[in-house]
Amino acid sequence: MVKRYVQVGTGGRAEFFYGAVVRDFKDTSDLVAFCDINQTRMDYANRLLEEKYEHPQIATYLAEDFEQMIEKEKPDTVIVTTIDRTHHTYIIKALELGCDVITEKPMTIDAERCQEIIDTVNETGREVRVTFNYRYAPHNTKIRELIMNDVIGDVYSVNFEWALNTQHGADYFRRWHRDKRNSGGLLVHKSTHHFDLVNFWLGTTPETVYALGGLRFYGRENAEARGVTTFYQRAHGSEAAKNDPFAIQLEENDHLRQMYLEAEKEDGYQRDQSVFGDGISIEDTLGVMVHYQNKAILNYSLNAYLPWEGYLVSFNGSKGRIEVRVREQSYINSGGKKEDEGKLEEKSIIVMPMFGEQYEVEVEEGHGGHGGGDPLLLQDIFGTPIEDGFNRAATHVDGAMSILTGIAGNMSLNTGMPVKVDQLVKF
Structure with missing residues (x-):
């Protein structure tokens, strides 16, 4: 069965999806329309379809004609790649009009909109998939496998440091993300990846969140x-x-x-605003402590102005420790080759048994972004899914549990108090 897709939002992240549909999944997928607030951008996406992918141009609809598009094109699934603050609008409309949804992360940016999505999924019975490509990166899947296989026993604490450099990190302060009303700040827009990884790795969900941070370098x-x-x-x-x-x-x-x-x-959108200009309302220096349902503790930090790009994470368990170091190729969104986004420059996973010699775990990387994780995600979404013992496909519940850590973190930044996640939304 060939599924019909429409895509709303044709900015920097859009081609990752529509390019894959028309290039790699012609047997299972049919892209039939674009929707955006900007006709010029849709016209450019259509030129890329024709010139880069040798695919006929498709219908275009302005955002105010979204419902007309659904009625006329009759898609099975809507792909949502708009700015973060509008994700919920199109997710909810699509569900109500009988479509399933594939949405770029974060699913939305605050608890109220998150609750609206949860309620609409419950009411309609339709499906929302959140595209967490980091789950599919082979080294991240290997970490999940090691923990699942009890290699270090019960995990009691995690230290997780994410470094954004002055190329990639700075880019969030040039774009629409710099306004927290658009993105929820980096704790929601960027860290949703990282909080989802911890949920995925440990097989648990957040209970209490406390955060500190501010704008220290940019602005x-x-x-x-x-x-x-x-x-x-x-x-x-x-x-x-x-x-x-x-x-x-x-x-x-x-x-x-x-x-x-x-x-x-x-x-009127300006993509090249100064990172040292006025109007920046997001943080560039963040520290978060999370207590999980399984009693594990996370110490997390993110800094967006460092001389290297990647992350360091250590897991402390009842039988030993795992240390992970990943260095990524930095990039500017839409500024270079797609395959360079998240390309690994360095990776190591070291297991330290409580009694015994430490050893390095070998991981076979694939082709494509994030160590081969991007093609695996796309295959899972648009191709024929295969049985996955790691349960990497993320539902709206996974999407909610990742952003709720960041949303609770934002609330904690404002109040100086810890926040209980189960008081934010009801499933």
Whole structure:
């Protein structure tokens, strides 16, 4: 059976999905329409379909015609890749109109919208899949396997440090993500990956969350405190930006130019804002402590201005310890080759038995982003699923439990108090 798909949102993350559908899954999938607030961006996506993938151009609908699109195109599934604050709008509409949903993470950005999605799934009986590609990365699956196989016994604590560098990390402060009303901040937009991994690895869910953090490096106030005296609001057309290593020049990248710079005339969105400008309301330095239902404790940190990209994680258990170090190829969203996004430069998994010699665990990586995890995710979504003992396919419940850690963290940042996750939504 061939499933019909429409995709709402044709920005930087969209091609990951529509490109795979028309290139690799023609036998099981049929992409029939795009929907967006910006016609120029949809036209560019259609040119990519035709020129890059040799696929006929498809119908386009402006966002206000979403329901008309569903009625006319009769899709089985809606792919949601809009900005985070609008995910719930299209998820809920699609479910109510009889469609299943595949949504980019995070599923949404606050508890109220999360509850609306849960209620709508319960009412309609339709399915929501959240695309956590990190679950499918072979080294992350191997960690799950080691813990499932009781290699270090019961896991009592996890230390997890995520490093974003001054290329990738800075990019969140140039784009719409810099406004917390759009993204929920990095604790929701980015850390949802990481909190989902801990849930996945340990087979548990968060109970209590406490967070600290703030904007320490980016933002005009921090730049002024370091003695910076030259400022600009966006890079395009700015002389000051030409010598700024934090600036991105849209006109110098053909993909970014056509997707964003040429589309500005319709919605006014500026993709190249200064990371040291005004208007940034998200944090760049974060620390979170989580207590889980199985009594494990997580110490988590994220910093978005470091000289390397990747993560360090250690698991302390009743029979030993696992130490993981992963260094990733940094990237700018839509600024380079898709296969470079999350490409591994260095990876090690060390097991330290409580009594015995430590050893390194070998992991065979695949081709594609995130050590071969991206193609596995896409196959699971658009191809013929196979039995998976690791249960990597993420439902709306998994999507909720990942963002609720970040949502609770944001609440804790505001109040200075720990937050009980089970008081945020009801399933």
